Amino acid sequence: MSESRSSLDETTEHHEDRADDSERLHGALLTSSRGQIVLHPSSESYHGLIELLMGEGYNVCVDLCGADHLGNETRVLPSAIEPERFELVVNLLDVSARRRIRIRVQISETNPFVATISDIHPGAEAMERETNDMFGVCFEGHPDPTPILLPDGWEGHPLRKDFAMGRIPVQFKAVEGR
Amino acid sequence: MTTLDHLRNRDAVLRMSELEAEQRAAVVDPDDERMIINMGPQHPSTHGVLRVTMELQGETVLRSKPIIGYLHTGMEKTAEDLTFLQGPTNVTRMDYAAPLFTELTFSLAVEALLEIELPERATWIRMLMCELNRMSSHLLFLATNGMDLGAVGMMIYGWREREEILRFFEKVTGLRMNHNYIRPGGVAADLSDGWREDIQDILNVLPKRLEQFDVLMTGQPIWRERTQGIGVITTDEALALGATGPILRSTGYAWDLRRAMPYLAYDEVDFDIVVGTYGDTFDRYAIRLNEIRESMRIVEQCLERMPEGPYRVQDRKVTPPPRARIDESMEALIHHFKIFTEGFKVPPGEVYTAVESPRGELGCYLVSDGGPKPQRMHIRAPSFANLQTLPHMMHGGFLADAIAVISSIDPIMGEVDR
Numbered sequence: 001m002s003e004s005r006s007s008l009d010e011t012t013e014h015h016e017d018r019a020d021d022s023e024r025l026h027g028a029l030l031t032s033s034r035g036q037i038v039l040h041p042s043s044e045s046y047h048g049l050i051e052l053l054m055g056e057g058y059n060v061c062v063d064l065c066g067a068d069h070l071g072n073e074t075r076v077l078p079s080a081i082e083p084e085r086f087e088l089v090v091n092l093l094d095v096s097a098r099r100r101i102r103i104r105v106q107i108s109e110t111n112p113f114v115a116t117i118s119d120i121h122p123g124a125e126a127m128e129r130e131t132n133d134m135f136g137v138c139f140e141g142h143p144d145p146t147p148i149l150l151p152d153g154w155e156g157h158p159l160r161k162d163f164a165m166g167r168i169p170v171q172f173k174a175v176e177g178r
Numbered sequence: 179m180t181t182l183d184h185l186r187n188r189d190a191v192l193r194m195s196e197l198e199a200e201q202r203a204a205v206v207d208p209d210d211e212r213m214i215i216n217m218g219p220q221h222p223s224t225h226g227v228l229r230v231t232m233e234l235q236g237e238t239v240l241r242s243k244p245i246i247g248y249l250h251t252g253m254e255k256t257a258e259d260l261t262f263l264q265g266p267t268n269v270t271r272m273d274y275a276a277p278l279f280t281e282l283t284f285s286l287a288v289e290a291l292l293e294i295e296l297p298e299r300a301t302w303i304r305m306l307m308c309e310l311n312r313m314s315s316h317l318l319f320l321a322t323n324g325m326d327l328g329a330v331g332m333m334i335y336g337w338r339e340r341e342e343i344l345r346f347f348e349k350v351t352g353l354r355m356n357h358n359y360i361r362p363g364g365v366a367a368d369l370s371d372g373w374r375e376d377i378q379d380i381l382n383v384l385p386k387r388l389e390q391f392d393v394l395m396t397g398q399p400i401w402r403e404r405t406q407g408i409g410v411i412t413t414d415e416a417l418a419l420g421a422t423g424p425i426l427r428s429t430g431y432a433w434d435l436r437r438a439m440p441y442l443a444y445d446e447v448d449f450d451i452v453v454g455t456y457g458d459t460f461d462r463y464a465i466r467l468n469e470i471r472e473s474m475r476i477v478e479q480c481l482e483r484m485p486e487g488p489y490r491v492q493d494r495k496v497t498p499p500p501r502a503r504i505d506e507s508m509e510a511l512i513h514h515f516k517i518f519t520e521g522f523k524v525p526p527g528e529v530y531t532a533v534e535s536p537r538g539e540l541g542c543y544l545v546s547d548g549g550p551k552p553q554r555m556h557i558r559a560p561s562f563a564n565l566q567t568l569p570h571m572m573h574g575g576f577l578a579d580a581i582a583v584i585s586s587i588d589p590i591m592g593e594v595d596r
Contacts (some may be wrong), residue, residue: 034290034529060417063530063541063558072547074526089543091530091558095417095431098438102530122185123420126566134254144193149247149595152196158255159554165252165259 026052028103029078038102040081043088046105047115050090054120058092058101061121064128065089066107066135070161085109086135090117090124107137116142134159184414190573192233192241199231199243211235217580219248225322226591228584230568237576242569246562249595257555261521262288262546263496265555267358269542272557273593274355276315278308279535280557280593281360286441286531287544288362291524292496298443299487300364305442306480307350307359308533309473310377313384314343315536316466316473319588320391323463326585327404329395339387346376363497364490374481381474381481388470396464405460409571409583412457419570420563423538424469425587428454428461435534447479459579459586466536466588496522521550530558537561537588557596561589 023030026049028041041049050061067087069075077083086107093100107114116139118125128139129148136157139145147154156163192199192214199214206213218229227248233241257268269284270277282304289296321336344354349370351357359366370376395401411421413429426433434451436444452468454461490497498517499510524546532541538560545554564587571583 033527034293036530038528061420062422062532062539062563063543063556065543065556065558067543067545067554067556069545069553072545072553074548075545075553076527089528089556091541091543095433095438100439100530121420122418123563123566126562127420130562144191146195147247149250151247158252163255165255 031078036102038104040104043105043107043114050117050120053092057094057097060093060095061124062093063091064124066131066137068161086137088114112137113140115140118142184418187573190241190569192231192243225589228591239572239575239577239580242572244565244568246594249591253596254556258552261550262362262524263521266361270356270358272596273590275318275590276311276536277356278311278360279533279540282308283531283533283540283542285360285362287529287542290529290531291527291546294491294493296491297488298485300489301442302480302484303365303489304360309476310343312473312536313470314340316470319466323585326581332394342380368489377481404582405463406458408459408579409586410458411567411571415570419566421567423560424462424465425564427465429457430455435532435539441533447476449476459582462586523550535560538564559593561594565589
């Protein structure tokens with residue numbers, strides 16, 4: 001992964017995309033992507049950061065999704081952040097100040113656990129269930145960790161890069177006694 | 179501090195797996211007379227394939243849980259296998275009542291990654307088409323909302339008016355729905371000949387029809403009885419649950435991305451944000467009806483101020499050469515072929531763009547690895563987030579009102595399940 005970071009410096013030509021280690025907000029690295037503010041907390045400090053941002057006015061969790069960066073050699077990350085396979089991407093919105101902020105959390109492949117933020121933003125509940133379905137990221141303390149888009153008992157996580165398209169025929173739930 | 183405290187009834191959501199709900203279905207608990215029932219996914223008023231598990235005590239809904247996923251077709255996965263130019267064909271199928279908005283948010287994301295500026299005419303054409311689409315989507319809502327609550331005549335009228343707009347779309351884009359019209363770099367084609375007259379015809383006819391709707395529904399005592407004070411939600415609850423669009427505005431909070439964070443040329447046109455007062459089903463109905471009127475104002479301004487010029491960006495990296503050039507130049511032919519087979523490359527990076535769709539904030543999170551296909555494409559569907567308000571709106575209401583509440587959320591299941 002360290003090689004991918006050195007190749008990143010060459011391919012990132014956009015001067016707008018800052019990926020240095022100079023700025024921090026609540027202890028998390030602050031970068032900018034196409035003019036949008038991005039924070040990079042660790043998976044341990046993520047829950048606390050969302051809470052701090054909530055107090056700062058970011059009161060709507062507008063979007064939460066995962067991303068699989070397997071095989072992505074050119075991802076834009078500050079050098080102090082150790083890249084992991086999965087990323088949890090949260091977009092927060094401050095409706096009174098009309099501003100947005102994005103949080104990118106690195107989630108390891110071997111230990112894909114992170115604290116739920118549905119105790120702070122109940123609106124994140126369905127989105128976390130979807131992320132669990134699609135990437136297998138587990139949200140600790142989630143009130144209802146059931147599948148949302150996938151059928152009960154589906155094996156695998158379809159949006160992972162190693163889940164090939166059309167790999168398995170569509171699974172249908174057997175209806176017993178009918 | 180958490181927004182959880184804003185919820186009036188934290189226990190409004192039925193936390194029960196599908197299996198458990200199935201086992202306990204239609205069995206009355208002898209102690210407190212509670213019972214679990216299942217509605218959908220084939221119920222005619224669930225707008226497609228929404229299924230709701232409800233806990234009832236007599237006629238009163240206590241807890242409930244929307245069960246979704248019946249229309250999940252893995253469109254975000256499909257997007258990773260399509261080039262950026264093919265992307266709109268995929269995303270346009272998500273919200274099939276307002277397809278142009280998903281195309282728009284996707285195209286804006288690609289353009290933000292490419293860092294290209296659009297020609298003025300492309301921006302205004304996009305705005306014109308999107309506002310027409312907002313009108314057709316809200317007309318569809320009026321039709322289904324009327325039908326759900328027994329105003330069956332309204333269903334015929336709503337569909338009729340919507341068809342007028344779809345006929346114009348067919349002229350411009352070639353298709354009534356799933357247009358693939360707004361593409362990265364502009365729009366697919368210029369407006370059709372005689373577009374001004376076509377739109378003027380729609381604008382002449384619609385105000386009279388909207389007045390008829392007012393007579394048919396807004397002022398009608400039965401309609402008001404069925405909708406007023408039903409499915410109430412507060413501003414704090416809506417924000418905590420991530421609900422946007424007419425649901426948030428019905429609570430009296432004037433949040434509209436067209437005004438709050440303008441995109442396209444919305445900062446140059448004059449329009450009002452329609453807000454409600456009580457956050458009930460009637461407010462959500464009235465907001466959508468009046469938003470048609472506001473959209474008509476924007477369309478009128480687009481008619482007056484439509485600039486001349488190219489309808490797509492003149493950057494040859496993203497735009498195929500004009501048809502006439504292909505006959506003359508071998509290079510143009512190769513270029514055309516390359517753009518449509520290989521696609522254009524987008525610099526690495528990630529971006530989130532959001533537009534105000536008829537249902538709320540429609541966002542697109544796009545990651546590029548520098549190739550012609552996205553590394554990750556995620557659509558933030560407003561209906562998906564808005565559905566979370568359902569248990570909170572239905573809590574303590576009657577079963578018969580559940581239909582009114584579901585209808586007033588106006589979920590499009592293609593977008594919820596993606």
